[in-house]
Amino acid sequence: MSSNPQHEVEAEVDFIAEQNSEEFKELRKTHRSFVFPMAIFFLLWYFAYVIMADYFHDFMSIKVWGNINMGILLGLLQFVSTFAITAAYVRFSNNKLDPKAKKIRERLEKKGA
Template identity: 80%
Template sequence: MSAESQPDVTDDIDFVAERDSEEFQELRKTHRSFVFPMAIFFLVWYFAYVLLADYFHDFMSIKVFGNINMGILLGLLQFVSTFVITALYVQFSNNKLDPKASKIRERLEKEGVN
């Protein structure tokens, strides 16, 4: 059995020119406009939780309801915030990033690059 070798479609792409294209730069700018602020928000929120757990034992041991205290509640909210950020990113990507990426892909395909 021999497999037919297919031509490398990336041979025809000028990656540097594509990276420098206005469309691609706009896509990167849009991506960064969401990712960096959200990453900063999450890291601040996470380290606030860690610092509260380490230095504010009295606050973290406040009972909220039953045997659930602030530490457990804030810890569970870490998971909730992760899922919320993920859902927000998926929505952002679907609405903002994917249309721009599709335009770039379509342009490249029209130029003969798959």
């Protein structure tokens, strides 16, 4: 027997069966339902900014306030959108993913006990 109790629990759990369980599949589906659309949105937004910076000089040069132009403003909005996406994911995870993961974890811990 191993002196590591965590190793003993892992030996008793059939991870392939758990991965194929309906609860785990639902957790993955829920996770992907947020991550994939948000990743696509962010990549489109990022590449739109890069393309505008390269091909739409007149638009990006429009003065908004003082020396602040559209290019700087949209560049700063890249940071804002990153933080907004992070906050949205944390909220989504706390409300949707964590409860489902907790159920699975508790079930696995009971099997391992």
